[in-house]
Amino acid sequence: MKILVLNAGSSSQKSCLYDITTPIPNLAPQPLWEGKINWTQDQNQAEITVKTATGAKLQETLADDSRQVQFAYLLSTLINGTTKVIDNLSAIAVVGHRVVHGGEDYQEAVIINEDVKQAIAHLCNLAPAHNPAALAGIEAIENSLGNIPQIAVFDTGFHSTLPDAAAIYPIPYQLVEQGIRRYGFHGISHQYCANRAAEILGQDLQSLRIITCHLGNGCSLAAIKNGCSIDTTMGFTPLDGLMMGSRSGSIDPGILIYLLQQYNYSSQELDNVLNKASGLKGISGVSSDLREVIAAKDQGNQRAQLAWDIYVHRLRAGIGSMLASLAGLDVLVFTAGVGENSPGIRQAACEALGFLGLKIDADKNQHQPIDVDIATSDSTVRVLVIETQEDWAIAQKCCQLVQQ
Incomplete structure (x- = not known):
């Protein structure tokens, strides 16, 4: 077919x-x-x-x-x-x-x-x-x-299993009834990577507590338990959560009220600021591409260094929140453009998780690993780099639906 x-x-x-x-x-x-x-x-x-x-x-x-x-x-x-x-x-x-x-x-x-x-x-x-x-x-x-x-x-389908406590915002309930809630995104990628992680490790997906880190121009995390998404960082829209290439991720909503009241921002101007002029691009002033930010950082650009530091801080904080939802961790997965290709980001994220007994093999991490475990043999958490295959996952679902 x-x-x-x-x-x-x-x-x-x-x-x-x-x-x-x-x-x-x-x-x-x-x-x-x-x-x-x-x-x-x-x-x-x-x-x-x-x-x-x-x-x-x-x-x-x-x-x-x-x-x-x-x-x-x-x-x-x-x-x-x-x-x-x-x-x-x-x-x-x-x-x-x-x-x-x-x-x-x-x-x-x-x-x-x-x-x-x-x-x-x-x-x-x-x-x-x-x-x-x-x-x-x-x-x-x-x-x-x-x-x-x-x-x-x-992309939202995989996150339909989010419990209400994770999905519903603390806003007037009539707004929830109008469909304002956390939907989550990158679900095709998160689901594929969870299944692939179980295959690589030769373990039952249902037995694993997994955090998948989809890090590209857009970034999101998912906490996966019993094969289901139980928490994620993106929300009502793909703007929520981690710092991204040109998207801000989570910020104090009071900032928006302030900009509206004090500077008469229009909705279009707010949309442009938050979606197209923030994130790595907004802080570094260099680019939304992490590779270019890293190159500028290595040349002494202080704003590029700050962009790196914020990115890492928010990634670690996001992993921590997913860890709390899972009440433990068996597998940490890195995927998408940054996750698959930036050993520095993987190293920086994992350094903060040593208290879990998580250890990565520095040599494996540096050599562009794909679909392999880069944790040391004595690490209590497996760390996988997985090439996301969204297109293949879509093709599989199409084939299954046609056969049904």
């Missing part, structure tokens, strides 16, 4: 094509084809890159075309030219989409119909950088592939 997966963001559209045989394998196979559209900052140009399992590559820049035209071109590389991997687009059996926010109504993967599309659209104001992009991808598939089955897999 050939499954096309779309993972949409505000400035990019990642796609891949899997050919899945039954039974569905646990480990992610190499995609037949991977395609990506990056839109430039002014949105006028689309940088298209494609690679295939056979090693074929393509790079193109399209200008002044609609996103629908750009996406149709990307799909055409599946059947034309050096990157051809199938004879006809009709060979694709189903298309899966990562949808960031599913609200209270969508906790499992669903086949997309008009009701689902309307629900995704209704939640756009809660995930403005992602839900609109997912809708655009759904419509692009309708335009390019017609009536093919499409499936939405929701």
Whole structure:
């Protein structure tokens, strides 16, 4: 079964094509084809890159075309030219989409119909950088592939098991009844990494207390017990929790009241400050990319050093709160761009957990470990670096739903 997966963001559209045989394998196979559209900052140009399992590559820049035209071109590389991997687009059996926010109504993967599309659209104001992009991808598939089955897999779904004490904010209860609560995000990644951790360790997932650290441009933690999410750092929106690339994470809500009252900030200005001008970017003044912040720090940039220090402090504090929810810890997992590629962040996070008996092997930590345990043999907590496979997890759910 050939499954096309779309993972949409505000400035990019990642796609891949899997050919899945039954039974569905646990480990992610190499995609037949991977395609990506990056839109430039002014949105006028689309940088298209494609690679295939056979090693074929393509790079193109399209200008002044609609996103629908750009996406149709990307799909055409599946059947034309050096990157051809199938004879006809009709060979694709189903298309899966990562949808960031599913609200209270969508906790499992669903086949997309008009009701689902309307629900995704209704939640756009809660995930403005992602839900609109997912809708655009759904419509692009309708335009390019017609009536093919499409499936939405929701990032919020894994966190639907949060107990009320963790999910409900201490606000007037009528607001809770209006759907204002902690939803949590990165759920596809957190769930995949928990399952993969159990596989790597050869243990039953139900027996493990796991903290998964999804650290990328967006960052979140999850506390996982009996295979279920029982706490997480992101909240009503993906803005809550840890310090991120350009997002503030948790701050005193009184700051917002102050800015509104004293400086007449508009809602749009607040949104821009908190989502696009804060985090590593806002503190360092250098970049939202941790690699560039580290380079500036190493050259003596004091604001970059401060950005690092705040990032580490908040990461440690977040792990501590997840630890309290679990009442112990068996496995600590690092994943996503920073988690997988920054030995310094892993080291800094783990240094504060020595009181648990957690010890990491400095040599293993430095050598870009993927899907391995970097803890020492005598560590009381296993520490894993896992390559997150969101696209593969989406493909698995699509296959399961189609078979059902």
